Amino acid sequence: MEAETIDQERISTGNVTFDPLARAIAVENPAIAEVLDLDTGEFVGSNEFITAHRYEEIITARHTIRSRLSEKPAFACALCATPVYLVSNQFKHFFFRHICEDGSCPAQTRGELSRSEILARKYHGLRESEAHKKIKALIEASLVADPQFSEVKSERQWRSKRDPKSRRQPDVQASSPIGQIAFEAQLSTTFLDVVVERRSFYRDEGALLIWVMGRFDPDYRRMTTDDLLFSNNSNIFVVDDETRQISEDQSRLHLRCHYRVPDRSGESLTDRWESRIVPFDALICELESQRAWYFDYEGKAAAIRAEIENDVRERKRADDEALREGFIKFWSERVPHYEAADHERAQWLALREELGEREIDIPSSPDDYSSLVALLNGIISAKAGHPVGWN
Numbered sequence: 001m002e003a004e005t006i007d008q009e010r011i012s013t014g015n016v017t018f019d020p021l022a023r024a025i026a027v028e029n030p031a032i033a034e035v036l037d038l039d040t041g042e043f044v045g046s047n048e049f050i051t052a053h054r055y056e057e058i059i060t061a062r063h064t065i066r067s068r069l070s071e072k073p074a075f076a077c078a079l080c081a082t083p084v085y086l087v088s089n090q091f092k093h094f095f096f097r098h099i100c101e102d103g104s105c106p107a108q109t110r111g112e113l114s115r116s117e118i119l120a121r122k123y124h125g126l127r128e129s130e131a132h133k134k135i136k137a138l139i140e141a142s143l144v145a146d147p148q149f150s151e152v153k154s155e156r157q158w159r160s161k162r163d164p165k166s167r168r169q170p171d172v173q174a175s176s177p178i179g180q181i182a183f184e185a186q187l188s189t190t191f192l193d194v195v196v197e198r199r200s201f202y203r204d205e206g207a208l209l210i211w212v213m214g215r216f217d218p219d220y221r222r223m224t225t226d227d228l229l230f231s232n233n234s235n236i237f238v239v240d241d242e243t244r245q246i247s248e249d250q251s252r253l254h255l256r257c258h259y260r261v262p263d264r265s266g267e268s269l270t271d272r273w274e275s276r277i278v279p280f281d282a283l284i285c286e287l288e289s290q291r292a293w294y295f296d297y298e299g300k301a302a303a304i305r306a307e308i309e310n311d312v313r314e315r316k317r318a319d320d321e322a323l324r325e326g327f328i329k330f331w332s333e334r335v336p337h338y339e340a341a342d343h344e345r346a347q348w349l350a351l352r353e354e355l356g357e358r359e360i361d362i363p364s365s366p367d368d369y370s371s372l373v374a375l376l377n378g379i380i381s382a383k384a385g386h387p388v389g390w391n
């Protein structure tokens with residue numbers, strides 16, 4: 001595709017010079033539409049990356065990307081994980097190219113991939129990123145430091161006990177007092193399909209799957225992180241150099257846990273974020289729901305909601321009671337058989353409005369209906385124990 005485009009452009013124009021301060025331009029419809037930043041483990045749209053730079057910057061970036069290509073590539077194709085580098089056509093429009101174009105990449109052959117195939121490929125590529133390798137190494141080192149864990153293995157197959165043909169390769173796995181545990185490094189771009197599918201595999205195995213991130217910023221969450229967060233009682237685990245150090249110093253696995261804390265503001269529920277470094281054995285682990293958490297957000301939030309509901313109910317009951325008393329007082333104190341005075345009428349209208357909010361309709365004036373007058377006189381006399389409204 002690109003080759004064709006370039007040829008056509010060459011015929012029509014020839015070379016161009018470019019304002020170094022202008023925004024870099026990407027080719028339209030690049031073959032490699034998305035690349036994986038191998039340093040951060042983030043996927044980036046190719047054209048999004050290119051146009052985020054000025055022309056002079058993209059030239060520098062191109063040099064850096066190229067110089068890293070053989071040693072420690074900066075970017076890889078999102079679909080085949082082959083390292084890529086930046087090139088431009090004679091129009092000085094940029095695009096990414098595979099280091100090795102052997103036709104095996106679906107981006108090049110334009111092979112049709114299903115959504116799940118694309119996700120599986122991208123997920124596989126992600127495991128090659130530096131960010132992923134670092135989290136994996138931190139998890140492994142932290143586990144090895146804790147004698148409660150044994151058989152700590154990294155990137156080894158996990159064969160299903162029920163179906164030997166079914167297998168997964170968790171980042172790290174270990175035996176623990178609560179059974180087998182699989183640890184998966186969760187980069188900010190792990191996909192819900194992968195999360196859901198893995199969760200059911202390990203549940204069927206009677207094992208626990210724990211997702212661990214390299215960092216977490218409550219103010220900058222992606223949808224994919226939210227999928228994990230909300231299904232894990234609003235607890236997210238992070239492993240970093242500090243937690244690894246603590247795990248090693250105390251010979252006990254520690255993780256940094258970020259969690260939502262519910263709070264009450266008047267009659268509504270609010271949230272705030274807290275985080276602390278916690279030992280693994282302080283976590284509540286639930287195999288059936290595949291959850292592991294430190295702070296019980298759902299339990300606490302439910303208690304606050306119940307408290308709010310109760311207070312609202314109590315307030316409504318007190319309001320109803322005050323209205324009932326106000327109405328009886330009004331009726332007991334008014335002089336019967338006289339047309340209502342202005343202030344009396346105003347009081348009645350206020351009562352009428354409050355009753356109306358409770359879907360009880362009364363006439364616009366207390367004397368409108370003699371049958372209502374008789375009914376109220378009767379009820380309120382009975383309640384008072386002496387005649388009200390009748391002499």
Ligand SMILES: [Zn+2]
Binds near residue numbers: 078080081108
């Ligand atoms: Zn590719």
